[in-house]
Amino acid sequence: MALYQQFSNALSASLIDSSKIILALSGGMDSRVLLRLLAIYAKQHPTRQCLAVHIHHGLSDNAERWLADCQRWASEEGITFAAERVQLSLSDRESVEKAARDARYHALGQYVEADDVLLTGQHLDDQAETFLLALKRGSGPKGLSSMAEDMAWGKGRLVRPLLTTSQSAIASFAQQEKLEWVVDESNEDTRFDRNFLRHQVLPILNHRWPSFAHAVHRSARLCAQQETLLHEMLRPELDAMLGALGGLSISALTPLSAVKRDYLLRLWLELLSVALPSERQLQVLWQEVACAQDDANPELKLTSGSIRRFDGQLYWVTHSQDVSGSSQCWDLSSKLPLPDDLGMLRVISATQPATMTLNRSALTAPVTVTFNPEGLSAHPQGRRGSRKMKKLYQEYRIPSWQRRRLPILMANEKVVAVANLFVDKAFYGSDCELIWDK
Structure with a gap:
């Protein structure tokens, strides 16, 4: 089964032992085919955790039926199922298509943990549509790169196993397997740019040039290679800046x-x-x-x-939350997740003094982590005398909008350290090092 082999190869290149596979299951033909392929894969790899997630946008009168269908198909295939209901908030200049896509990926992102793989059903004809839409917008090589077959996404990776497969080949597989799928009536509405290309433009181009979609995919891949090369050449220069x-x-x-x-x-x-x-x-x-x-x-x-x-x-x-009222206790023995996606704090062993090394024996009281510098003072190691935190932030040239988003370690109501900035003289040592992973 050639399509399954392609699917399996795409997964093998991205999975590690701890990876979970999450399928974005809209119920359309493409994702329904992916569900069958994932079911075959799951039977061959019974220890691999697999999950199908359906996003309910509520844009169609048939949305409830589609959710029920997806749940039934996942059950029949032996794949764990989850559904998320989202509400769209449209700005004046935002299309329904973009709002729905953004809401869908945001909801899916909640299921993707470190090293997990998210599967989506875009195919060769979708790639041609994406390329032409980028061309219409006047995009450069980055936009014309269109969709990648495998890319870093959120905490894990996004994989499109069908991206080099034509829709006709996917349809043949679906019919051969006697699958049912959802037909979204909005896909026929040519007021949407993608549908206009799908129904009125690409059929003419494909009739004239049967290999047009393959040629577009090749051009997108070459644009992506050019972007990768520029990244490799200029990233070190950017890092130095x-x-x-x-x-x-x-x-x-x-x-x-x-x-x-x-x-x-x-x-x-x-x-x-x-x-x-x-x-x-x-x-x-x-x-x-x-x-x-x-x-x-x-x-x-x-x-x-x-x-x-x-x-x-x-x-x-x-756009961020106000975390200045946050306070967390920390025993230093494990990583401490910070609020509002500010990363993690951790402590590692140290063999010699450095900017952020601590004297663990000086930490006789429970350590708390806060973000509000108001009323606090500190004496940074290597500097003369104590200063108000407000003054220190000015001297360290901390932008005003970051001054209440820097983690401050406290013990006995005294400042121990400000992550990535300084350690107070009274707590400085060489036992361990404070690391802020952003």
């Missing part, structure tokens, strides 16, 4: 050509998982934020956050 708190040096970018500077800015934002700005937004970013007057406090607002300038560096500032 970044400060300890993630700020990007404006002075390092200034002498570069506009083409190279814009690419480095895009790469910086991409590594931060930020939706890439348009060409016009990049111009605004450089001219009105990076090159603003020294006494200005410029800001470029984007969908999920904003870009701000401080002390000669550009910073990405996400």
